Amino acid sequence: MTAIDFTSFVDELATASGQTILPFFRTALAVENKLSRGFDPVTAADRAAEDAMRSMIRKTFPEHGILGEEYGSEQTDAEYVWVLDPIDGTKSFISGMVAWGTLIGLMRFGEPVYGMMHQPFTRERFAGDSGAANYRGPAGDRDLHVRRCETLSDAVLFTTSPLLMNAADRASFSKVENKAKLSRYGGDCYAYCMLAAGQIDLVIETELKPHDIIPLIPIILGAGGIVTTWENGPPQAGGRIVAAGDARTHAAALELLKS
Secondary structure, eight states: GGGGGHHHHHHHHHHHHHHHHGGGGGGOOOOEEESSSSOOEHHHHHHHHHEEEEEHHHHTTTTTTETTTTTEEEEETTSSSEEEEEEEEEHHHHTTTTTOOOEEEEEEETEEEEEEEEEETTTTTEEEOOOOOEESTTOEEOOOOOOOSGGGOOOOEEOOOGGGSSSHHHHHHHHHHSSSSSEEEOHHHHHHHHHHTTSSSSSEEEOHHHHHHHHHHEEEHTTEEEETTTTTTTOOHHHHHESSSSSSHHHHHHHHHHH
């Protein structure tokens, strides 16, 4: 069995989670804060969507593991492990903005083999298996490809917010930001998909959890991009992440981030 056998099931998960989430979007829903200091929101939509996806996985693939943002992990030593982030970009979601999405990833023996970002409000799906990536939505269906970008001075750079970084990381990020042609804030998972679509060139983040990045890795790689830690290591564990469409831009960013 290969990752491609799971694509139709991932579509079913995306449809079910979208149907669960959309009735909550742009309503006066209650918001809880996960943190005693700071603000990390969670809503009934997050929990209901993850619960729906977990139920479908348990029923269809009871031998598989699950790693989710809201309900933790189970059977993570299994050959196949599903990685779920029901609403990546909850702060955008509760603000009525559209820069959020449901992340669904699949790992085999600890390696990401398939991923999807579904934005049910805009009716867009970005998917990849590290070998190829594709888009489906109102703009039509097409393959995803990153774009060339020789230097940082040509690059469009995104991060969700520098305020999420500690002081030292923010200073390192600023070195890259000062070299970029354009720097914009916001996006969460959507920024990585725009990189895969060839719309932007660089995404730099910190403090990511595995569920924030694992589903996006096969999409970025499938579109021809690169995604690593700031130390140029594997990104599966999250933490400080750099994604780029061009190896030259990636190398230049890493050089500044480590200096």
